Amino acid sequence: MSGDDSMIADSARIFLSRIGGVARARKLRDSGMAFDAGAWNEMAKLGWFGLVVPEEAGGLGLGGHELVALMEALGAQLAGEPVGESIAASVLLSRAEGLSSLLEEVIAGSAIVASVLDASFKLAGGRVRGASRPVVNLAQATHALIEITGENGAVYVVPLKSAGVELRTQATVDGRTVSELHLDLSSEVLSRIEMQNVSLALGNVQAVARLAAAAYLVGLADAAFAIALEYLKTRKQFGVAIGSFQALQHRAATVFVRIASVRALISECARTFGTERLDAASAAAACAASAMALQVTKECIQFHGAIGFADEHDIGLYLRRAMSTIASIGDAGSCLDAFSKAASVGTEKISSTA
Amino acid sequence: MIRPETAQETAFRAEVRSWFEANLQQHLRNLTFRPAPKESMAWYGALYENGWIAPHWPKSFGGMGASAEEQVILFEESARIGAPDIPTQGLNHIGPLLMKLGTPRQQAFHLPRILSGEGVWCQGYSEPGSGSDLASVQTRGEVRGGEIVINGQKIWTTWGHHANWMYALVRAIPGEKKKNGITFVLLDMNTKGITRRPIRTIAGDDEFCEVFFDDVAVPLSNVVGEVDQGWRVATSLLDEERIRIGTPLLPLRALARLRAVMKHNGLSNDREWQRRLARSEIAVETVTAAYFQCLERFETGNAAGGESSYLKILATEVTQDIVDLVQEAAGPLRAVKVPSAGSDARVDFSEMYLQSRRLSIYGGSNEIQRSILAAQVLGLQGARR
Numbered sequence: 001m002s003g004d005d006s007m008i009a010d011s012a013r014i015f016l017s018r019i020g021g022v023a024r025a026r027k028l029r030d031s032g033m034a035f036d037a038g039a040w041n042e043m044a045k046l047g048w049f050g051l052v053v054p055e056e057a058g059g060l061g062l063g064g065h066e067l068v069a070l071m072e073a074l075g076a077q078l079a080g081e082p083v084g085e086s087i088a089a090s091v092l093l094s095r096a097e098g099l100s101s102l103l104e105e106v107i108a109g110s111a112i113v114a115s116v117l118d119a120s121f122k123l124a125g126g127r128v129r130g131a132s133r134p135v136v137n138l139a140q141a142t143h144a145l146i147e148i149t150g151e152n153g154a155v156y157v158v159p160l161k162s163a164g165v166e167l168r169t170q171a172t173v174d175g176r177t178v179s180e181l182h183l184d185l186s187s188e189v190l191s192r193i194e195m196q197n198v199s200l201a202l203g204n205v206q207a208v209a210r211l212a213a214a215a216y217l218v219g220l221a222d223a224a225f226a227i228a229l230e231y232l233k234t235r236k237q238f239g240v241a242i243g244s245f246q247a248l249q250h251r252a253a254t255v256f257v258r259i260a261s262v263r264a265l266i267s268e269c270a271r272t273f274g275t276e277r278l279d280a281a282s283a284a285a286a287c288a289a290s291a292m293a294l295q296v297t298k299e300c301i302q303f304h305g306a307i308g309f310a311d312e313h314d315i316g317l318y319l320r321r322a323m324s325t326i327a328s329i330g331d332a333g334s335c336l337d338a339f340s341k342a343a344s345v346g347t348e349k350i351s352s353t354a
Numbered sequence: 355m356i357r358p359e360t361a362q363e364t365a366f367r368a369e370v371r372s373w374f375e376a377n378l379q380q381h382l383r384n385l386t387f388r389p390a391p392k393e394s395m396a397w398y399g400a401l402y403e404n405g406w407i408a409p410h411w412p413k414s415f416g417g418m419g420a421s422a423e424e425q426v427i428l429f430e431e432s433a434r435i436g437a438p439d440i441p442t443q444g445l446n447h448i449g450p451l452l453m454k455l456g457t458p459r460q461q462a463f464h465l466p467r468i469l470s471g472e473g474v475w476c477q478g479y480s481e482p483g484s485g486s487d488l489a490s491v492q493t494r495g496e497v498r499g500g501e502i503v504i505n506g507q508k509i510w511t512t513w514g515h516h517a518n519w520m521y522a523l524v525r526a527i528p529g530e531k532k533k534n535g536i537t538f539v540l541l542d543m544n545t546k547g548i549t550r551r552p553i554r555t556i557a558g559d560d561e562f563c564e565v566f567f568d569d570v571a572v573p574l575s576n577v578v579g580e581v582d583q584g585w586r587v588a589t590s591l592l593d594e595e596r597i598r599i600g601t602p603l604l605p606l607r608a609l610a611r612l613r614a615v616m617k618h619n620g621l622s623n624d625r626e627w628q629r630r631l632a633r634s635e636i637a638v639e640t641v642t643a644a645y646f647q648c649l650e651r652f653e654t655g656n657a658a659g660g661e662s663s664y665l666k667i668l669a670t671e672v673t674q675d676i677v678d679l680v681q682e683a684a685g686p687l688r689a690v691k692v693p694s695a696g697s698d699a700r701v702d703f704s705e706m707y708l709q710s711r712r713l714s715i716y717g718g719s720n721e722i723q724r725s726i727l728a729a730q731v732l733g734l735q736g737a738r739r
Binding site for chain 2: 127229231233240241243244246248249250252253254256257260262263264265267269271272275277280281284287288333336337339340343350
């Protein structure tokens with residue numbers, strides 16, 4: 001890291017520690033609230049939701065490396081608020097016509113726009129109908145970005161307080177929620193997004209969300225490993241630190257390799273921010289980070305032995321948060337398909353896939 | 355690579371691709387993992403003539419002085435066209451070591467010969483009793499007047515029977531333990547008293563050999579560094595050497611083979627296999643990313659000691675994972691040694707799979723690398739076995 005990204009990382013780390021760090025994630029989970037409105041407003045004041053929005057549109061005008069630094073810091077302290085989702089939506093809102101007031105609200109934290117792209121919504125006879133697949137953190141959103149397919153296909157913003165909007169919400173293992181969006185409402189409630197090449201812009205929203213989640217998972221895995229490493233150095237059995245056993249040393253080394261290599265991949269991905277390559281790169285990052293985070297957090301539980309299986313120990317929170325984060329970026333198959341598709345087409349083809 | 359290319363890099367890639375197309379003869383493409391010396395050295399010579407044999411060497415020593423990106427472009431294009439593997443002991447190991455620690459005379463004599471391929475090198479480290487425990491080498495190197503006289507045996511010497519030079523670790527006083535008392539010496543393989551016996555590998559090639567030394571006299575001017583200070587010499591470039599083992603070249607080659615086998619067996623349009631291929635491509639991109647990062651961290655002096663071990667583990671295990679898929683895609687043909695004629699492109703089912711067993715053994719086994727990571731990077735002390 002150098003410059004802006006390390007500044008962002010430092011200020012995020014300090015802020016998140018101040019508001020309670022991992023203990024806050026546990027408290028939120030126990031309270032069933034999943035979302036800390038006070039913290040959210042403070043995050044807005046730090047400018048996070050406008051991180052990649054151009055300065056002339058009211059944002060900080062930063063790029064991929066800063067996004068990765070911020071998301072890693074959030075993952076490290078298990079902050080569960082939909083920061084990545086908000087940043088992803090801001091990418092589209094900042095380019096669309098006539099949505100500057102919604103963008104301002106997103107940057108201010110008073111609106112949260114979820115991207116509900118894995119869905120089939122149809123417009124017929126003046127009504128919009130359909131349902132989405134489950135979306136993590138949708139319950140906190142005030143608006144949804146949806147795509148209507150078929151005739152008159154376009155991208156719309158749906159205010160989620162409207163009549164005819166139903167969320168079917170379930171709790172996740174880490175205190176977040178996952179909701180299906182069911183719509184049966186008049187199309188007049190929706191605002192159509194006017195912009196050139198809207199499907200490209202939607203792809204970009206998804207790519208930014210994938211990069212954000214991948215970075216979050218790296219921060220999460222790294223923090224879990226730091227706890228496990230400390231445990232390996234202090235926990236004694238047979239009169240010695242368990243970290244002196246070669247069987248555990250080698251597994252720890254494997255964990256290190258997994259985290260370090262995926263972090264390197266994500267740093268490459270950050271370089272593609274704002275280029276056509278971001279689609280393929282972010283799909284790669286999401287696939288790699290998902291598999292890595294599960295492997296690492298499971299290993300970290302194993303390193304702890306029985307206490308790792310106990311809810312009272314924090315180490316299990318990391319696996320559970322990894323699960324809901326992975327759920328937010330789609331299944332492995334769809335990420336792999338997205339990578340294959342994006343990597344092998346267009347002028348920005350990725351050479352190793354040729 | 356995922357990293358966006360500059361216009362200059364894109365132009366370089368195009369230049370490499372068309373030059374490879376024009377200069378790599380068909381019969382040299384898609385050979386086995388380790389082609390015969392004749393084929394390998396033909397390609398080596400062509401790269402030398404074109405100035406591309408030593409991308410990572412500085413220009414001052416006759417190298418290309420290539421950027422990390424240009425190096426990766428060369429790897430990707432080599433794998434893409436199926437270029438033959440070339441010997442690397444000179445280019446990646448003794449060459450850089452001599453640049454750092456060799457005398458001006460040693461540099462002036464050996465470096466140009468490494469570049470031209472006239473000097474083909476092997477590494478005399480392992481012995482029957484010294485594998486992972488390299489500091490226990492017992493081959494004797496006794497100073498007598500202006501010479502060092504060598505007696506003993508080396509083994510698992512890759513290309514030892516094709517090489518004309520060896521760099522070796524020998525010990526002045528036999529029985530003495532460990533790191534003091536080791537001398538790093540350069541040997542002309544045609545010196546009197548050297549006997550070589552090839553050893554066949556599980557992949558069916560005479561890939562490595564045993565080397566016996568019977569009163570082999572080498573001038574003291576062939577010692578690198580000081581007599582008895584050879585351990586420091588041998589380990590001074592370990593990080594750089596592991597980075598060279600951890601390049602994306604091997605995983606890229608494995609990927610090319612996976613694509614070829616999928617195509618041959620009609621799996622290219624199978625969705626499940628496309629996903630497996632995508633997963634492998636992403637794994638290779640991860641190696642490339644890690645390679646960039648390691649080079650950058652070493653160049654800027656930000657690397658932790660032992661960090662390069664991670665690259666060796668990563669690149670070799672990604673390669674092995676991909677060749678596991680090659681085997682699976684091969685199906686009932688998985689055990690076929692040399693595919694029968696019929697298609698113009700050579701398809702490998704089993705060769706790289708067998709060859710790849712060595713990747714996690716050579717250059718310090720992956721278990722040794724994990725122990726290094728644990729001790730030096732993770733701070734886990736006191737290895738208990």
